[in-house]
Amino acid sequence: xxxxxxxxxxxxxxxxxxxxxxxxxxxxxxxxxxxxxxxxxxxxxxxxxxxxxxxxxxxxxxxxxxxxxxxxxxxxxxxxxxxxxxxxxxxxxxxxxxxxxxxxxxxxxxxxxxxxxxxxxxxxxxxxxxxxxxxxxxxxxxxxxxxxxxxxxxxxxxxxxxxxxxxxxxxxxxxxxxxxxxxxxxxxxxxxxxxxx
Numbered sequence: 001x002x003x004x005x006x007x008x009x010x011x012x013x014x015x016x017x018x019x020x021x022x023x024x025x026x027x028x029x030x031x032x033x034x035x036x037x038x039x040x041x042x043x044x045x046x047x048x049x050x051x052x053x054x055x056x057x058x059x060x061x062x063x064x065x066x067x068x069x070x071x072x073x074x075x076x077x078x079x080x081x082x083x084x085x086x087x088x089x090x091x092x093x094x095x096x097x098x099x100x101x102x103x104x105x106x107x108x109x110x111x112x113x114x115x116x117x118x119x120x121x122x123x124x125x126x127x128x129x130x131x132x133x134x135x136x137x138x139x140x141x142x143x144x145x146x147x148x149x150x151x152x153x154x155x156x157x158x159x160x161x162x163x164x165x166x167x168x169x170x171x172x173x174x175x176x177x178x179x180x181x182x183x184x185x186x187x188x189x190x191x192x193x194x195x196x197x
Contacts, residue, residue, distance in 0.1 A: 006101060013039045013066040020062055020095035035059045039066070047146070048172040056172045060142055061092035063170075068119035069102050073139030075121040078132065078157075080148040085123035086110045088144050092121060129156035137164040146171035 009015040017031040017039055031039065038048060038059050050056045064075050077092075079085040093113055096102065103117040113121040124131050126149040133156055141157055143149055161167050 002101075009066070009099075010070050013063060013070075016066040016069075016095070016099065017059070017062040019100075020065055020098040021058055022094075022098065031059070031062075039063045043168070044166075045169045046171070048170065049175060050172075052174055057088050057091050057144060058095070060170055060172060061088065062095050064092045064121065064140065064142065065096045065099065067139060068096070068113075068115055068121065069099075069117070071139055072115070072117045072119040074135060074137065075119070076132075076135060076138050076141045076157075077121060077123045077144065078126040078141065078149060078153060079123075079144040080126050082111070082123065082125035084144055085125060088142065089113060089121055089123040126150070126153045129153055132156040135160060138167050139164075140168040140170060143169070143171045145173060147173040 009019070014031055014036045017035060018028055021029045021031070023029050032055070034050075035055060038046070039062060048056050048060065067073075068075060077085045077088045079088065089111065093105075093108055096105070096113075103115040103119070105113065106116050107114040111123045122135070126132075126143070129150075129152040132153060138160055141160070143153070157169070161169060
């Protein structure tokens with residue numbers, strides 16, 4: 001990979017989306033304005049509220065792919081079920097495999113992805129907080145279908161975030177999910193201050 005491509009990608013994370021995300025015909029895709037905003041955001045807490053099949057997981061997967069290259073570390077994916085977390089990891093892996101000149105994937109399973117620069121993504125089920133405990137200093141915690149993840153999971157990640165001040169918490173859900181959960185979960189003190197986007 002050329003230094004110019006690497007510099008452009010490092011300077012603007014939206015280039016990872018352009019390079020890594022493909023449409024149904026396998027052609028590179030241009031991100032929408034809201035997707036660029038999400039990918040570029042450095043907010044410590046972010047709520048992504050978009051309709052089903054609106055591109056939430058793909059967008060945040062591209063954001064994670066960028067982070068795993070330029071901000072190496074641990075990336076945790078939590079969903080109500082392990083199946084959903086594995087789907088998110090697969091989307092991130094698909095984006096990553098389309099990038100050129102990035103650290104080599106040293107190991108990839110349905111639940112974990114490891115890069116030669118030390119970055120790691122782990123897919124976890126959000127049905128029991130015991131599954132979440134034991135991880136330390138994550139760079140990002142992604143909660144997919146956030147309105148359907150129990151409050152005990154948010155309580156379990158609180159110590160991780162406290163010990164890792166640069167950790168981003170990104171919650172993805174649908175408008176229906178917010179209506180179903182009411183204001184109890186997404187408006188709870190554990191998620192208070194999430195920026196909608």
